[in-house]
Amino acid sequence: xxxxxxxxxxxxxxxxxxxxxxxxxxxxxxxxxxxxxxxxxxxxxxxxxxxxxxxxxxxxxxxxxxxxxxxxxxx
Numbered sequence: 001x002x003x004x005x006x007x008x009x010x011x012x013x014x015x016x017x018x019x020x021x022x023x024x025x026x027x028x029x030x031x032x033x034x035x036x037x038x039x040x041x042x043x044x045x046x047x048x049x050x051x052x053x054x055x056x057x058x059x060x061x062x063x064x065x066x067x068x069x070x071x072x073x074x075x
Contacts, residue, residue, distance in 0.1 A: 006073055028040060
């Protein structure tokens, strides 16, 4: 990740949850719909999410995700 992207991500993570959701949604709207698996409107997305949630694989805690994001931002 470039320094600019890291700086943007660090700033974005300081936004309120509502502002982060707005920003994420707007960014996703700019991604080409030709990319498989990236459309929030994909008809099979709910089935895929349900499948992943119930496949028996333990999830990752938010604390672990946040810790990894913090480490990535510092590098």
